[in-house]
Structure formats: C-alpha cells, structure tokens
Amino acid sequence: MNLINAEALARCIAKDRKPESFQWLLNGEQTVKTVRLARWFFHRAKAPVLMTAHRRQLTGRVQSTRGGAPGGRALPFVIAALFFAACRPDMMNQPKAKALSESDFFSNGANARQPPAHTVPRGDAREDIAFYTGQTNGIYVTQLPVKLTRDVMSRGRERFEAICAECHDRTGSGNGMVVQRGFPQPPSFHVDRLRNAPIGHFFDVITNGYGVMYSYATRVEPEDRWAIAAYIRALQLSHNAKPSDVDPGERAKLEAKK
Numbered sequence: 001m002n003l004i005n006a007e008a009l010a011r012c013i014a015k016d017r018k019p020e021s022f023q024w025l026l027n028g029e030q031t032v033k034t035v036r037l038a039r040w041f042f043h044r045a046k047a048p049v050l051m052t053a054h055r056r057q058l059t060g061r062v063q064s065t066r067g068g069a070p071g072g073r074a075l076p077f078v079i080a081a082l083f084f085a086a087c088r089p090d091m092m093n094q095p096k097a098k099a100l101s102e103s104d105f106f107s108n109g110a111n112a113r114q115p116p117a118h119t120v121p122r123g124d125a126r127e128d129i130a131f132y133t134g135q136t137n138g139i140y141v142t143q144l145p146v147k148l149t150r151d152v153m154s155r156g157r158e159r160f161e162a163i164c165a166e167c168h169d170r171t172g173s174g175n176g177m178v179v180q181r182g183f184p185q186p187p188s189f190h191v192d193r194l195r196n197a198p199i200g201h202f203f204d205v206i207t208n209g210y211g212v213m214y215s216y217a218t219r220v221e222p223e224d225r226w227a228i229a230a231y232i233r234a235l236q237l238s239h240n241a242k243p244s245d246v247d248p249g250e251r252a253k254l255e256a257k258k
Ligand code: HEC
Pocket: 160, 163, 164, 165, 166, 167, 168, 178, 183, 184, 185, 186, 187, 201, 202, 205, 206, 210, 211, 212, 213, 216, 220, 228
C-alpha cells in the first residue's frame, strides 16, 4: 500500500465507512486487519487530531479538538501501521499468467507454449528409473543405485534420526517417542522379513508410504531416500554382527580392550 492509499484509507475511517466499502484499496483479510488496527489507535487516542484534520479537509468545517496530545502521540503509529501493514497486495497483484488460464498473448489462446515434441524440461527427465522408483521392470532393486560413501552414510544417519526415528527409534526397533505416545507401532527393521527385503523396498516405503505410514516423498529427496535406505541396512547389519564381520585388525584392537 502506498501513502496515497494510506491517506484514502484514513479518510474512509474518518468518515466511519465500513471496511468493505474500500476493498479496492487492499485485499481481504489484510484490509480488515489494517482497519481494525487503525480504529484501535483512533479509539485509544480519542481520534482527535487526525480525524479533525480529515474532517476539515473533507467538509471544510473545523471541529473542536479534545485532548490533542494523545492523538499526537498516536499519529506516527497510525501512519506506521497503515504504511507497513499492507505491503503485500502489490506483490499479489502483479501481472502474471495463472496455470492453464486463457490469454491473448499466443494465437491459440493458451498462456504457455507446449514443449516441442520429444523434448522434456531440463532436469525433469528422470531417466534413471531405478534411482527414481527403486525398481527395474517392476522388481525392487537389490543394489544401492548410488555410490556408497562415508558421506552418504552420515547423511543417511542424520536424516533417519531427524525424520524416521521419532517412530522407528534410532535403532530401528520401532519404539520411537511418537509410538510411545500412541501412534501404531511399526515393525522392527531387525525382523527377518525386513532384513531380507531388497533395498528398493525401503526406497519405495519412503516414497509411497506403507499402511498407516504416510509418504515422505515431498519431504525427502530421492538422493536422501537412498542415503536413509543405506543407513537402515547398516542398522540391520549392526544388530546381527558376528565377530568375524569385523576387520581382523580392528578385531584385534577390540579384543585387546576386553
Ligand atoms: C509417524 C510415524 C512414522 C514415521 C515418522 C516413519 N514411519 Fe515408517 N512406519 C510407521 C508405521 C506405523 C509403519 C507400519 C505401517 C503398517 O504396517 O501399516 C511403518 C513401516 C515402515 C517400514 C516397513 C514396511 C514393511 O514392509 O513392513 C519401513 C521400511 C519404514 N516404515 C521406513 C521408514 C522410514 C525410512 C522413515 C523415515 C523417512 C519412516 N519410516 C518414518 C511409522 C512411521
């Protein structure tokens, strides 16, 4: 809202019009809020100075002023409130074409062009089916389709603990805080069925949800879904590790510590 509108608004308030009558100045809720705020200031200050000034301007008549000081004090607030409260509509009212709306810009009446045949927008091709669905030919992949590095694993751990552990708990046994407060309990990741499940299954569960667990597709990017899946595999291994799984050098160190 610019100063001219602020002044017009103040004038409407001075004439005690209903907010609806100057909806054109601002938008919906914003208007009502601004007007309420402005009225509140007028009310507190008994509205003498500004209203008098406006009445004089509007009617040419001079009104008596009761207690000028409070109005004087409120004036900067009123102006600041009017000035700051409604910066938004300008941004909202910018000229733009809404998706699928009509336009006379192109001869066919659409507001956007069709992409040329056999092309896809850059970055949206999603050609790597295994990476984006966790499946090849409808069968879950059994190998991680990204390179497993220490960084991927730490990212998986960090994401798992932030996004999944509230239900699955940090060990994956399915006893997270949300479950302790009444959410249905998920199965432990350490049961045979899930230990033997292909890694693509974990990707799929995060993408599409599973039973009462909702989808995390909008919250976890595919890259992170694989990182989490890899970390779940690591959790599963850690719960069933045998001494022979440990690197001999490391095992010797561990045994020396005993
Ligand atoms: C709000 C709680 C909640 C959160 C958060 C949650 N889950 Fe689940 N999850 C569940 C529940 C409950 C089930 C069991 C669903 C059922 O069987 O109906 C489940 C099931 C699963 C299963 C087992 C599917 C099967 O084959 O039985 C996997 C794997 C899984 N979740 C992974 C994840 C991962 C990875 C995350 C984080 C990205 C996550 N979950 C976040 C509640 C949650």
